[in-house]
Amino acid sequence: QVQLMQSGNEVKQPGASVKVSCKASGYTFSSYDISWVRQAPGQGLEWMGWFNAYNGKANYAQKFQGRVTMTTDTSTSTAYLELRNLRSDDTAVYYCARDLPWLSESDYWGQGTLVTVSS
């Protein structure tokens, strides 16, 4: 069965970087994009972007341009989200997802990784 397993919670200082991993299993990893969505405390869902493991193409929300890098390692079926120059308002739960919202295929999500930015 399809599973996405994310790395553990992180605590970072302002200005630092964080790299969240998302290990996929149960399907051909390079056949699907991986999206990243976050939810800050008390806030709604926010789409951050997606990465195509097949061709290496990424699409980032403008808000995160210059601070975010999404990558994959096809040898380990793992997707990564790196966010740099962290601020307190980056404190959030970060989710990876295999989700094609225009298709009938089921969506699959990681369990979420809490990133806390605090001095």
Next chain:
Amino acid sequence: DIQMTQSPSSLSASVGDRITITCRASQGIRNDLAWYQHKPGKAPKRLIYAASSLQSGVPSRFSGSGSGTEFTLTISSLQPEDFATYYCLQHNAYPWTFGQGTKVEIK
């Protein structure tokens, strides 16, 4: 960016009630809209794709409608497990954008 205005932001309802949530897009998005259910401590779950198609395994009390700029999610008879926050997502243009969410609480 396409803005998705979702209403209401919260509602209180009883088991068995019929409820409707609306999402309005700031520009036409055809039927490039999905609806998600999100419970605390869990990952979101897609209920509806292409504005009105029910995801496999999702109970038939959920339905979606709309096209262009106005969309609705209806739960025909609210069940205890339906108390959650619901979001619309437009994927017509980048960046994809979620509505602000509608929290459905028990009356």
